[in-house]
Structures are given as structure tokens and as C-alpha cells.
Amino acid sequence: MDNSFILECSNLTKIYRIFPGKKIYALKDFSINVPGGVVFSIIGPNGSGKTTLFKILMGFITRFSGQFILRGSVNGRNISVREKIGFLPENPSIYPDLNAYESLKFYGSFFKESRISSKENIERLMELVGLTEHRNKKVKEYSKGMIQRLSIAQAIINNPELLILDELTSGLDPFVTEEINAIIIKLKKEGKTIILSSHLLGHIQDISDTIGILFMGRLLKVGTLKDITQVSDRGIIIFDTKGKPLHECREVISSCGIEIFNVDYLTNDLEEAFKDIVKKEKEK
Numbered sequence: 677m678d679n680s681f682i683l684e685c686s687n688l689t690k691i692y693r694i695f696p697g698k699k700i701y702a703l704k705d706f707s708i709n710v711p712g713g714v715v716f717s718i719i720g721p722n723g724s725g726k727t728t729l730f731k732i733l734m735g736f737i738t739r740f741s742g743q744f745i746l747r748g749s750v751n752g753r754n755i756s757v758r759e760k761i762g763f764l765p766e767n768p769s770i771y772p773d774l775n776a777y778e779s780l781k782f783y784g785s786f787f788k789e790s791r792i793s794s795k796e797n798i799e800r801l802m803e804l805v806g807l808t809e810h811r812n813k814k815v816k817e818y819s820k821g822m823i824q825r826l827s828i829a830q831a832i833i834n835n836p837e838l839l840i841l842d843e844l845t846s847g848l849d850p851f852v853t854e855e856i857n858a859i860i861i862k863l864k865k866e867g868k869t870i871i872l873s874s875h876l877l878g879h880i881q882d883i884s885d886t887i888g889i890l891f892m893g894r895l896l897k898v899g900t901l902k903d904i905t906q907v908s909d910r911g912i913i914i915f916d917t918k919g920k921p922l923h924e925c926r927e928v929i930s931s932c933g934i935e936i937f938n939v940d941y942l943t944n945d946l947e948e949a950f951k952d953i954v955k956k957e958k959e960k
């Protein structure tokens with residue numbers, strides 16, 4: 677095992693048999709290494725296998741093939757490894773008659789460390805996700821976005837080293853999405869690793885170090901935003917005409933069948949331009 681990776685997946689495969697003779701690959705030969713301290717995002721259409729992957733990593737799906745090593749534990753068998761993982765499920769379970777404070781107190785009570793369910797920690801989390809003013813409202817009276825914020829607070833309650841966030845932005849308006857982005861960036865700066873899915877690609881683009889595209893259970897492409905978005909058979913060349921008139925260069929390039937979008941002169945900074953003009957004047 678390479679210790680620099682917080683997660684290593686090799687050939688993870690999950691098949692669902694929906695009726696005799698028909699099987700669905702919810703995940704097929706999924707292999708990836710995720711280093712610590714990055715934001716790794718999985719994007720994919722509905723039904724592409726994102727939730728299946730997260731459920732395997734969290735130990736909710738136990739029948740699968742392939743292997744993963746999560747924080748040093750093979751297939752997550754070492755339960756204590758999960759003490760430092762935070763999970764945001766796709767459809768968070770809520771207790772409708774509890775308010776935000778009581779809910780977080782309850783989630784915090786699952787952990788051994790008493791600090792996690794302390795008043796101080798819970799107040800801090802409610803402030804972080806913007807729920808302080810709704811603290812006395814019962815969760816059944818919450819909007820979808822408010823439930824999502826509560827669920828995000830639940831996911832980070834134990835100050836996890838690794839966060840797995842399924843549909844992070846589900847139900848969030850653009851303002852809250854921006855606040856959540858700031859939280860993710862802050863957590864990353866603290867050295868945490870974040871693995872997430874979201875259908876808001878603009879948001880993914882802003883926060884991810886690495887992006888994986890999943891389709892019908894298969895990882896089609898993985899890389900940085902630049903790796904994913906660059907168009908390999910189209911490019912921009914900037915060249916120096918070395919004093920040759922632009923119209924002449926334009927004719928040469930056009931004759932090769934290359935389309936010219938824009939022709940512009942190089943600009944110097946003011947100091948260089950000034951010196952150049954004065955120098956030419958002196959040489960007259």
C-alpha cells in the first residue's frame with residue numbers, strides 16, 4: 677500500500693440482478709487512487725453508480741467484487757477507521773420532532789469522544805451551516821435546503837479526516853452553495869480529503885482538484901479540470917511574427933486551411949513602450 681493515498685480502489689464492481697437473466701453493472705472495474713488533502717469529485721448522469729460507490733466505501737453494500745483500501749483498511753473491515761470519516765447520504769434520515777440542536781446532539785452521541793456532542797461543538801456547527809436562527813424549529817418544519825445544511829453539519833460533526841458527500845448541493849440555492857463551497861475549501865485547507873458527488877457542475881468546477889466522470893458504472897475519464905475540459909484537436913497558438921507584417925502571416929496561415937479567430941498586436945508594458953518610443957526618436 678502506498679501511504680500517500682487515503683483511498684485506493686481496484687476493480688470495484690457491483691452487479692444487481694434485477695430479474696432472471698438480466699444484470700446491471702451499477703459499478704464496473706472502478707479503479708482510482710485518491711491522495712490525502714484533495715477534493716475529488718465524481719460526476720455522472722442519474723444511475724451512473726455514484727451512490728453505489730459511496731455505499732460500498734461506507735460499508736452499506738458488502739457484496740461486491742474488487743477491493744478498496746480506505747485509510748489503510750482493506751474493504752473498510754477495520755471499523756475504527758470510520759471514526760474519522762464523515763458521510764453525507766443522498767437521502768439523509770432525519771428525526772422530524774427534534775430541532776437542529778437536538779438532532780446534532782443525538783448524532784454526536786454516537787461517538788466515544790464527549791467533545792463531539794458538546795454544546796460548544798454543536799453551536800459552532802450550527803453557526804457554520806447557518807442554522808443558528810432556526811435552532812428551535814423542529815426538523816419537520818425545515819425546507820429541503822435547511823435539512824441539507826443540517827445533514828452537512830452531521831457529516832462534519834466528528835471533525836473527520838475524510839468526507840464522503842453524496843449529492844452535496846442537493847436542494848441548495850446558489851447563495852448557500854457558495855457558502856458550502858467556502859466550507860469545503862476551508863476543510864481542504866485544514867488538510868482534509870473530500871470525495872463528493874454533485875450535479876451542479878459549475879460548483880464542481882470551482883472546488884475540485886480531480887474530477888472523475890462515471891457512466892453506466894464505468895469511469896470514463898479522470899483528471900484535473902484542465903485534463904477533462906481541454907479539446908485535444910483544437911488549440912490556440914501564439915507566435916511572434918518577428919517583424920513580418922501581420923497581413924502576410926495571416927495569408928500564409930489561412931493557406932494551410934487554419935481558421936483565424938483574431939489577430940492582435942503584442943503589447944509591451946508602459947515602461948518598455950516608453951523606452952522604445954524614446955529610443956526610436958533618439959535614433960532618428
Ligand SMILES: Nc1ncnc2c1ncn2[C@@H]1O[C@H](COP(=O)(O)OP(=O)(O)OP(=O)(O)O)[C@@H](O)[C@H]1O
Nearest residue numbers: 692694700702720721722723724725726727728729
Ligand atoms: N437496490 C438496487 N437494486 C437494483 N438496482 C439498483 C439498486 N440500487 C441501485 N441500482 C441500480 O444501480 C445503478 C446505479 O445507481 P446509483 O444509485 O449508484 O446511481 P447514481 O449515480 O447515484 O444516480 P443519481 O445521480 O440518480 O443519484 C442504477 O442503474 C440503479 O438503478
Ligand SMILES: [Mg+2]
Nearest residue numbers: 726727728766
Ligand atoms: Mg445517487
